[in-house]
Amino acid sequence: MGEPVYRDIANAIRADIEERRLVEGDRLPTVRDLAQRFGVPTGTVAKAVDILRADGVIVARHGRGLYVRSFGRVLRSSPDRLSRSWWAAGRSIQDHDTNGRLRVVDIVVEEAAAPPGIAEALGVPAGAAVLTRARRFAIEDRIVQTATSYIPLDVVAAAPAVAYTGPGPGGMYARMAEAGLGPDMFRETLVCRMPTSTEAESLSLPRGTPVIAITRHAHTATQRCVEVNEMVLDSSAYTLEYLFNA
Known part of the structure; x- marks a missing residue:
């Protein structure tokens, strides 16, 4: 047929x-x-x-x-993009994905009340103030991803540069590591779904385009969660790759 x-x-x-x-x-x-x-x-x-x-x-x-519209998909290859050897060397996680392609990032950093599920993951009371880092990434003039990180304020106090829009080489994970709170393990959960109206507008999505919603928890060696990152990716802009040993 x-x-x-x-x-x-x-x-x-x-x-x-x-x-x-x-x-x-x-x-x-x-x-x-x-x-x-x-x-x-x-x-x-x-x-x-x-x-x-x-x-x-x-x-x-x-x-x-x-x-x-001609656009080469972004290859998001894990776990190398999150490896300590990458960001500890002062390299951006997004640089691993974009490999030199022109990228623009809009960042808003502020304090906000932690939603219940995120508060629980971070070990703070529901509604407690946390630092949020809201980003919107554009590659070659195409918006491809939004991401919002939630970070406990005591982590920010220990690593103040985390509150800067540009936290320096290696990003906020490198600053956390310098304060003895660097991530030692990550967990990401992925869901493919249709976007909300707000997400569709923020990503300028054509009608009918699904998104990939990724939630990442960053844990220290003592199992403390020091960040929850909620990402929404334009599914037509990304290829997700996972490399692991048998």
Whole structure:
């Protein structure tokens, strides 16, 4: 049994892009024109467009139409990206992912009340003040991830640079390590789901694009949790890789 017609159309448009008959920034024909080209109803073309938008291949610009968006997926390779040898050498975790690609980070650092689940993980009372580091990462002008870290205030007192928007070489884990509170073990849980309206807006996601929600707990050698990091990734922008021994 062959592919549905709308998938054949999506594959044909994708081939036009891969073979450079269409290049980044080109405007696609209208849905009506594509329907005439392929001899199908406009609804069938709309389904093909939805697939390409969800894959990050094309983007809709309000009132202007559909455009080709070329973007190489970010390879998020674990556990090397979180290894002590990486950040202790003064390198950024995000540098491991982006490998020299142009990256912009918006950071807001402030104190806020810890939500119940996060408070429990950090060993502080629910509603207690913690430091939050909210970041939004853009690569090559495309927003790909948001992340918010929650850190107990006594950890911040021991490693004050953690409260800076730029905590220095190796990031906040290196500053925690200098204070004797460096992470020794990480646990990440991943869920693939549809975004909330706020997440979709923050990441500028095309309709129908799922996100990968990752929650990371950073523990010291004494099993104390010194950070909870809640990340939301544009699933069409990332490839997740995990390397481990049998």
